Amino acid sequence: MDKDQQKPNLPEPPPGPQPEAPDAFDLWLHSSLHKLYDGVAREPIPPELLALIASDRSRGQR
């Protein structure tokens, strides 16, 4: 009980909004979102998309 009542003598935090400390759910959420969606970013870019950019690039190099 005493342990719960004892508070460490910490300095006051600076005024203004405090940055959010990530809690356990936030940490899990971040990790899981990456598991879900990082694969999308790793998939090969569709060739037609690259061709679109390449075509514009070559037009610019006239």
Place this chain on the structure above:
Amino acid sequence: MPNEFHDQLITLLPRLRVQALALTRNRAAAEDLVQDAVANALAAQDSFTPGTNFAAWMHRILRNRFISTLRKQRDTTDIEDLPAGAFAVGATHEDRLVLKELGRAVNKLPVDQREALFMVVLQGMSYEDVAAATGCAVGTAKSRVFRARRQLQAWLMGEEKPARTPETTRTDNRLLDESRAEA
């Protein structure tokens, strides 16, 4: 220099594909959205100032293209895809179940919250970048991410059930209203 613009665009493509999925929740629609946004960006490349935040500029184009598509669509696309990560072979059965649940919950979020959440968590964008890309105040960007996190927590912890489609449809309509107000 044109080459730098094109190089930056190619480098950003993977992130744009993820963000497009955040907006559309559908793989095919996401690919179309990216294609259209890239075409728009190429047409507007002279309006980009080299040395400024290319990612925010490009995300803005992607978003505007999505809103433009919403205006033309009479029907809401009801097909919601789960990303391939929800079916990861290496994960345990329980992990896959939880990831699928998360994927479904993410798709149920209002689009502005999902968009902001993806930008911060998956794209590593700052709140200032999110605000610049979505045309809102920094405080609004923070609020959207905070609400998205808390809503997902409430759903996944069983504290409340996700709303059905009409909620997200109302949010899509709000996105349209906001874009009209900006114009």
